[in-house]
Ligand SMILES: Nc1ncnc2c1ncn2[C@@H]1O[C@H](COP(=O)(O)OP(=O)(O)OP(=O)(O)O)[C@@H](O)[C@H]1O
């Protein structure tokens with residue numbers, strides 16, 4: 340397999356070459372036009388081709404892919420997947436400053452704080468660690484100014500007030516010693532790539548943390564993976580959903596960092612696919628690097644939307660059979676304009692394509708369906724799990740009509756085995772209890 344099928348066009352099937360999948364891509368379109376279904380199609384196809392995938396699930400509608408492909412769930416809050424923690428030290432001064440929306444002067448103080456933690460070997464895992472370091476800086480402005488340059492107590496005070504916001508909106512709880520390795524995201528099950536889904540329904544309520552966490556992951560992949568050039572297929576494909584949030588009110592320094600990472604990460608074997616409503620949501624310099632394009636319908640009424648439509652249509656290599664801008668507006672649900680890179684790295688002529696949606700069984704039938712209250716009770720959970728099989732996926736429905744949620748359980752005990760163990764230990768107790776007086780009377784009899 341050297342390509343993955345995207346869908347059917349009049350000119351024939353439209354496929355994405357795996358060897359060009361690291362040249363990044365974009366899935367765009369107005370709401371309800373088919374972006375998530377396309378994301379699922381791509382994720383499943385990459386997984387079938389042995390390529391691990393990472394995607395955030397913002398509305399809870401990506402997760403159903405777990406019914407048809409090996410999937411692992413992650414969650415910063417630890418409720419719908421394996422808990423991820425990241426330390427402040429690992430996040431680094433720039434991203435931490437962006438999270439707090441600091442200006443350049445305040446960023447300078449954060450830099451000093453990181454330097455100080457390193458030099459004096461002070462912990463910098465949690466927000467509490469940040470608070471105590473800032474307190475320390477405030478109490479020692481003179482000596483620290485001598486060591487690192489002028490530090491104003493009032494600037495430190497402003498940062499402390501901003502920290503308070505992190506504490507009140509519970510973002511602070513998401514920090515702790517980093518508890519996972521990037522290798523955990525690049526896994527295969529048999530010949531299939533594992534699809535990693537970051538449950539983000541709650542996380543997206545904190546858009547700053549959502550984007551900074553995803554960007555941190557990308558940055559870590561860039562930092563830690565070795566240079567490999569162009570591979571036969573990518574090592575990992577990373578979907579960045581609601582990508583416009585990444586650039587909303589972002590400082591210039593941050594945008595140029597994103598641009599640099601996106602440009603360089605392809606030679607580490609990572610393909611990044613941005614998912615957003617309008618391509619104009621992304622800065623020019625990022626857009627220019629997204630070579631594999633899937634454009635669903637765009638409704639363009641306002642001047643801003645018209646501008647977006649123009650940008651979207653001009654980014655395609657035209658097809659003499661139709662006008663690109665007109666076609667984008669007329670596409671039906673699940674249809675898209677598709678252009679991908681060929682063997683020579685040249686974009687293919689744009690084609691109107693019917694995207695082949697992944698067939699996901701409607702009935703929630705992974706392993707079993709249980710009710711949510713049963714999941715909350717460990718006793719019921721024990722009874723529910725028939726064998727000791729490691730990671731298991733369940734579909735949970737609170738009521739028959741409620742949307743299905745998918746949960747994964749890692750530690751499982753065989754209920755039967757557990758029952759036998761209890762019986763054996765009870766029997767042992769009974770035997771000891773009964774045999775003791777008999778043994779005592781025997782010993783008296785012998786003594787007598
Ligand atoms: N390729 C397709 N084939 C068949 N039906 C599709 C396809 N794509 C989308 N649909 C239908 O359209 C609906 C909406 O699609 P989807 O959720 O992917 O839109 P979206 O662009 O992600 O919307 P939003 O911006 O609101 O998240 C799907 O639930 C499905 O019924």
Ligand SMILES: [Mg+2]
Pocket residue numbers: 374375376398
């Ligand atoms: Mg969607």
